[in-house]
Amino acid sequence: MRRALIVDDAVTVRMYHRQILEGAGFEVDEAENGVEALEKALVVPYDLLLVDVNMPKMDGYTFLKEVRSTPQLRAIPAVMISTEAERRDREQAYRVGANLYLVKPVRPETLAWRATLMTARGGSR
Amino acid sequence: MGHSGVARESAPEVRITDAEFERFRDYFYRKTGIRFEDSKRYFVDKRLIQRMHQTGHESFREYFAFMRFQASGKEFQELVNLMTVNETYFFREEYQLKCMVNALLGEVLHHQRPGETVRIWSVPCSTGEEPYSIALYLLEFWDRIDEVDVEIVASDIDTQALEKARAGVFSRRSVNHLPRWILEKYFEPLAGGYHRLCEDLRTCVDFRRINLCDPKDTRGMRDFDIIFCRNLLIYFDEASQRQAAETLYDALKPGGFVLLGHSESMSRITSLFKVRRFEDAIVYQRSI
Amino acid sequence: MGLVKRAKEDQAAPSKPHIRKYGRDLQGLLAQLHDDQVKARRWAARDLAAHPEAVSALCERLRVEPDPTVREALFGSLLAIGTEAVVEGLIPLLRGEDAGLRNGAVEVLRQLPDAVGHRIAALLADPDPDVRIFAVDILRDLAHPQAPGWLLAVVESDEHVNVVTTAIDRLAEVGTPDMAPAIQAVKDRFPNEPFVGFAVDTALKRVLGDG
Numbered sequence: 001m002r003r004a005l006i007v008d009d010a011v012t013v014r015m016y017h018r019q020i021l022e023g024a025g026f027e028v029d030e031a032e033n034g035v036e037a038l039e040k041a042l043v044v045p046y047d048l049l050l051v052d053v054n055m056p057k058m059d060g061y062t063f064l065k066e067v068r069s070t071p072q073l074r075a076i077p078a079v080m081i082s083t084e085a086e087r088r089d090r091e092q093a094y095r096v097g098a099n100l101y102l103v104k105p106v107r108p109e110t111l112a113w114r115a116t117l118m119t120a121r122g123g124s125r
Numbered sequence: 126m127g128h129s130g131v132a133r134e135s136a137p138e139v140r141i142t143d144a145e146f147e148r149f150r151d152y153f154y155r156k157t158g159i160r161f162e163d164s165k166r167y168f169v170d171k172r173l174i175q176r177m178h179q180t181g182h183e184s185f186r187e188y189f190a191f192m193r194f195q196a197s198g199k200e201f202q203e204l205v206n207l208m209t210v211n212e213t214y215f216f217r218e219e220y221q222l223k224c225m226v227n228a229l230l231g232e233v234l235h236h237q238r239p240g241e242t243v244r245i246w247s248v249p250c251s252t253g254e255e256p257y258s259i260a261l262y263l264l265e266f267w268d269r270i271d272e273v274d275v276e277i278v279a280s281d282i283d284t285q286a287l288e289k290a291r292a293g294v295f296s297r298r299s300v301n302h303l304p305r306w307i308l309e310k311y312f313e314p315l316a317g318g319y320h321r322l323c324e325d326l327r328t329c330v331d332f333r334r335i336n337l338c339d340p341k342d343t344r345g346m347r348d349f350d351i352i353f354c355r356n357l358l359i360y361f362d363e364a365s366q367r368q369a370a371e372t373l374y375d376a377l378k379p380g381g382f383v384l385l386g387h388s389e390s391m392s393r394i395t396s397l398f399k400v401r402r403f404e405d406a407i408v409y410q411r412s413i
Numbered sequence: 414m415g416l417v418k419r420a421k422e423d424q425a426a427p428s429k430p431h432i433r434k435y436g437r438d439l440q441g442l443l444a445q446l447h448d449d450q451v452k453a454r455r456w457a458a459r460d461l462a463a464h465p466e467a468v469s470a471l472c473e474r475l476r477v478e479p480d481p482t483v484r485e486a487l488f489g490s491l492l493a494i495g496t497e498a499v500v501e502g503l504i505p506l507l508r509g510e511d512a513g514l515r516n517g518a519v520e521v522l523r524q525l526p527d528a529v530g531h532r533i534a535a536l537l538a539d540p541d542p543d544v545r546i547f548a549v550d551i552l553r554d555l556a557h558p559q560a561p562g563w564l565l566a567v568v569e570s571d572e573h574v575n576v577v578t579t580a581i582d583r584l585a586e587v588g589t590p591d592m593a594p595a596i597q598a599v600k601d602r603f604p605n606e607p608f609v610g611f612a613v614d615t616a617l618k619r620v621l622g623d624g
Contacts, residue, residue, distance in 0.1 A: 009155075010579065010582040011151045011155070011582060011585065011586075012578070012581065012582040012585055012611070012612040012615050012616065013578075013582065013608075013612075015611070015615060016608055016611045016612070019611075031392075032154070032155055032158070032392070032393075033392055034396070035390075035391055035392035035395075035396050035400065036158060036390060036392035036393075038400040039390060039392060039400050039407055042400060042401075042402035042407065043402060043407070053512055054512060054515060054516055054519075054546070054547075054550070055516065056516060056519070056520055057392060057393070057394070057395065057396050057516075057520075058392075058396040059512035059513055059515075059516050060512065061512050061513075062396070062481075062512070062513055072402075083542070083543060083546055083575040083579075084543055088510065092510075104575055104578075104608075105574060105575070105578065105606055105607075105608035105609070106608070107607065108607055142622055142623055144618045144619050144621070144622050144623055145622050147619065148585070148586065148619045148622075151585075151586065152586055185622065186589070186590075186622055190587075190589070193586075193587060194556065194558075196526075196556045242417065260416055263416065264415075264416070270415055270416075271415065274415070274417045275415070275416055275417065276416075276417050276418060276419055277416065326416075328418070329416035329417070329418060330416075330418075331418050331419065363524065364492065364524065367489055367492070368489065371459070371485065371486065371489055374482070375455075375459075395485060396481065396485075397481075397482055397485050412482075
């Protein structure tokens with residue numbers, strides 16, 4: 001089964017994204033900020049990261065930079081999901097290594113098929 | 126307020142609903158990083174109800190609002206105390222000692238000058254079980270102890286605990302997890318199931334009274350390679366946690382490591398440290 | 414070789430590294446805040462916690478400081494100083510492009526209820542929805558008696574879906590049963606947003622405490 005890590009400091013957002021990803025066949029873990037997400041991702045081999053931007057202790061950009069500079073984590077596909085809709089935010093996300101940038105609130109079907117597509121390469125595990 | 130003046134023999138039946146449990150669980154997780162699984166429901170409910178009675182609140186809602194908005198944060202700390210187990214004994218959380226000898230010390234030696242002393246700080250050391258466990262582990266499970274000097278500094282804010290630590294007499298419970306051969310090799314049995322650690326080991330740990338939150342106390346604490354700071358930060362309020370993390374950071378050499386207790390995480394405190402995963406444990410590192 | 418103890422006379426030895434080229438007074442520390450060495454800047458930032466008059470210098474440094482460990486020390490000292498000048502100095506960071514600075518500022522501001530209280534209304538009325546979200550983030554842990562009321566006002570009147578749902582998320586934690594009608598009413602204002610329905614239902618369940 002594919003595994004996803006949801007990184008967001010809002011509990012209702014985590015629950016909502018969890019419901020969507022579980023519906024799409026993912027097994028889901030949650031983290032409240034970037035530091036906790038690193039702690040988890042170093043232990044569990046995730047197939048997908050869903051990352052919020054603004055979080056306490058470590059924001060989403062810094063987290064993705066860490067992920068992309070850590071050999072063990074470098075290749076994990078990452079979706080950045082933000083409230084910030086301006087172009088500079090999108091550009092910054094791709095610059096630090098996001099594979100996809102979505103603006104909140106996301107449509108369930110969009111997240112479900114994008115997540116499925118992004119993790120389909122190796123077939124189902 | 127119809128209940129005033131009515132003496133109750135026993136407290137009324139209080140129940141925590143699913144939604145209330147989830148509300149508490151999410152709050153506790155956000156603040157501490159500790160997440161209670163559904164299987165812990167009974168354990169959590171029981172303690173919540175206990176604190177509700179002790180603080181005179183009849184509903185979860187009232188109690189939660191009281192705890193949540195209390196400026197001092199004392200009630201929250203009470204809950205942390207109740208929801209976590211804090212006891213000390215030899216070889217507690219042994220996987221971290223394993224991590225020290227299997228991985229951390231190798232990295233430490235790799236970065237230091239030949240002949241330099243390896244420095245380890247155990248804070249809070251309480252009655253001594255932790256620093257002595259570190260010493261025993263180094264002597265018995267680290268093959269390079271004969272070529273390298275290691276200095277162990279142990280500190281606590283509690284002078285009575287430090288006295289006990291220096292005396293080195295431990296109850297049966299304290300030494301219960303030690304392999305028998307270690308107990309026989311390093312301890313002398315006393316009456317009443319007590320054991321005294323041999324003098325050589327007692328004198329090799331440098332015990333000091335230090336308040337981690339007092340800059341005057343911590344000013345001299347520098348150049349450590351490894352710090353064990355287990356089951357302390359979780360009992361601090363947010364501002365103290367932040368300050369303590371800065372102090373630990375500055376007490377480390379570049380590349381030095383901090384180990385926290387198994388239910389603790391830097392994720393609720395700071396991003397100063399790099400998260401490192403080793404075979405036996407997650408460890409926090411000051412960048413090189 | 415083996416376990417050793419440092420001789421007593423050496424114990425006091427390695428104290429804070431003294432950077433000789435600077436004085437230990439305010440002027441010296443302010444100069445040291447711009448040293449080339451990270452370590453020197455970090456110590457200056459920490460020591461400036463004792464100088465409330467250094468607030469503007471600390472805030473200025475935050476905008477250009479590249480090293481995260483120095484930033485942490487800068488935020489830590491600003492928190493320790495905790496005056497209204499700190500609040501005034503940090504609020505502009507909420508509009509900046511650096512997410513680390515924005516969130517660091519939020520974390521300090523939400524621990525200064527007395528100084529930040531009278532700025533909340535203005536932040537919640539800011540034309541930039543992201544600034545309003547940061548205000549809601551500050552309210553999340555602000556030990557201020559008005560915090561739940563402010564959140565409720567956002568839920569009732571803000572026009573932006575992300576500001577409103579962030580406030581609903583916070584009310585799921587701190588809301589009271591009397592807020593249920595206002596939370597429920599949000600569904601009608603954003604009828605085509607599945608997330609709004611989900612957040613409202615979740616918050617109502619928590620706020621009412623049933624189920």
